[in-house]
Amino acid sequence: xIALAPATAIAADTTPKAxxxxxxxxxxxxxxxxxxxxxxxxxxxAERNYIRTLIAHGKTKAQIERALVGxxxxxxxxxxxxxxxxxxxxILPPLxxxxxxxxxxxxxPKWRRRSKANASARAPIAEPSIATADAHRLxxxxxxxxx
Amino acid sequence: MRRxxxxxxxxxxxxxxxxxxGFGVAHQGSDSSIDAAVSKGHLPMxxxxxxxxxLLGSAGTEKLAELRGKVVVLNVFAxxxxxxxxxxxxLEQEQQRLKGQNATILGVTYLDNSSDxxxxxxxxxxxxxxxxxxxxNFVRSFGTTGVPETFVINRQGRxxxxxxxxxxxxxxxxxxxxxxxxxx
Numbered sequence: 001x002i003a004l005a006p007a008t009a010i011a012a013d014t015t016p017k018a019x020x021x022x023x024x025x026x027x028x029x030x031x032x033x034x035x036x037x038x039x040x041x042x043x044x045x046a047e048r049n050y051i052r053t054l055i056a057h058g059k060t061k062a063q064i065e066r067a068l069v070g071x072x073x074x075x076x077x078x079x080x081x082x083x084x085x086x087x088x089x090x091i092l093p094p095l096x097x098x099x100x101x102x103x104x105x106x107x108x109p110k111w112r113r114r115s116k117a118n119a120s121a122r123a124p125i126a127e128p129s130i131a132t133a134d135a136h137r138l139x140x141x142x143x144x145x146x147x
Numbered sequence: 148m149r150r151x152x153x154x155x156x157x158x159x160x161x162x163x164x165x166x167x168x169g170f171g172v173a174h175q176g177s178d179s180s181i182d183a184a185v186s187k188g189h190l191p192m193x194x195x196x197x198x199x200x201x202l203l204g205s206a207g208t209e210k211l212a213e214l215r216g217k218v219v220v221l222n223v224f225a226x227x228x229x230x231x232x233x234x235x236x237x238l239e240q241e242q243q244r245l246k247g248q249n250a251t252i253l254g255v256t257y258l259d260n261s262s263d264x265x266x267x268x269x270x271x272x273x274x275x276x277x278x279x280x281x282x283x284n285f286v287r288s289f290g291t292t293g294v295p296e297t298f299v300i301n302r303q304g305r306x307x308x309x310x311x312x313x314x315x316x317x318x319x320x321x322x323x324x325x326x327x328x329x330x331x
Contacts, residue, residue: 030258030283031225031293043258046227050260071260073282088167099160107153 018061023051026061026078027068035078047072178290181306190305193221193298194288200278203256204265209278211253211304216331218250218323219300222314223286225259226267228294230313235271237316241323242275248327249302255280257294299323302331 021037029039029047036044050071054064068076080086130138184191196215199208211219222238224231242252254277256264261279268277280286289298291311299308299322308322 042227042229043225046225046260046263050263071281072258075283085171088171092167103153 014056014058016055017058018055018064020048020051020055023055023061023064024048027051027065027076028078030072030075047076178287181290182309182311185306185309190301190303190307193219193300193304193306195285196304198285200255200280200285203254203261203268203277203279209253209276211300214251214253214300215304216249216302218245218248218302218327220245220250220252220319220323221255221289221298221300222252223255223257223289223291223294223296223298224267225257225294226263227259231295232267232271234295234314235267235273237314237319238275239271239273240316241319245323245327250323250327251275253278255286257286257291258283299326301326301329 024036027036027047028034029036029041029044031043032039032041036047047068051064051068054067059067065077074081080089082090181191181194193211196211199210201207202209211221220238220241222234224235238252238254245251252275254268254273254275256277256279259267264277264279267273286296289296289306293311295313297310297314298306301307307326310318
């Protein structure tokens with residue numbers, strides 16, 4: 001029983017803890033600069049084989065991603081690391097969204113107040129007047145056709 | 148005047164985004180300044196000469212600055228690259244000739260995992276030193292975007308010749324003698 005324990009531990013260590021499909025959606029083919037899931041270049045095939053080896057060794061997704069960075073550099077990650085110029089990827093979209101919402105929040109009440117003020121300031125449209133003779137003729141016509 | 152504030156801000160924001168886009172695109176493009184300089188005969192200093200990179204299969208490091216005084220044939224390769232396999236025997240043969248002439252081939256792996264690179268070195272019987280450029284910054288400083296690429300660095304540490312595709316024996320035999328003959 002005691003002799004079997006280390007063998008069981010080794011077997012448990014090599015149980016796959018990640019799937020190739022899951023990982024290749026999150027990493028890049030570094031030479032072709034496209035997601036590994038769709039890349040078919042020789043480098044992508046080598047990278048996929050390397051991931052398969054790590055999966056067979058029972059590595060988790062996080063461990064595999066760390067190993068990939070160690071072998072291919074941070075460019076292998078689908079999401080770029082948050083430093084340098086790459087920071088714009090993380091900062092800019094929420095910044096634009098917040099600025100947009102803030103601008104609308106500031107300007108919308110102003111625009112609504114202005115349009116209401118314009119509406120109330122506008123003079124009522126006068127009914128076009130017609131001559132008495134024309135009014136009689138119109139009534140006559142309406143009676144004739146309207147029944 | 149106040150009416151111009153909002154359109155002005157929108158225009159400034161749009162211009163800033165366009166500038167950011169331009170900066171990003173400009174930094175993605177390949178750098179051909181080394182090729183232009185070499186073709187004009189203005190031999191540029193080899194970039195990243197003081198960057199120490201790990202030697203494949205050992206705990207040591209190597210940097211170009213330490214090889215100053217030697218002619219270095221810097222070959223960028225990867226185990227998954229077919230043309231690299233074809234040129235490896237030519238480079239190994241050249242290494243045997245260069246040994247006695249204060250010169251060496253120096254391999255640099257490109258976007259390759261170390262176990263595959265080590266297998267490649269064993270299978271191709273490569274005896275010259277090979278360094279690993281994991282981040283890719285070293286080879287990018289040479290304007291490298293693919294493999295294989297080869298740079299001949301003279302004894303002064305300047306790039307004297309380069310080839311951005313597979314080399315052959317003829318290119319080496321036509322390129323190297325003149326560079327080897329130069330004194331340091």
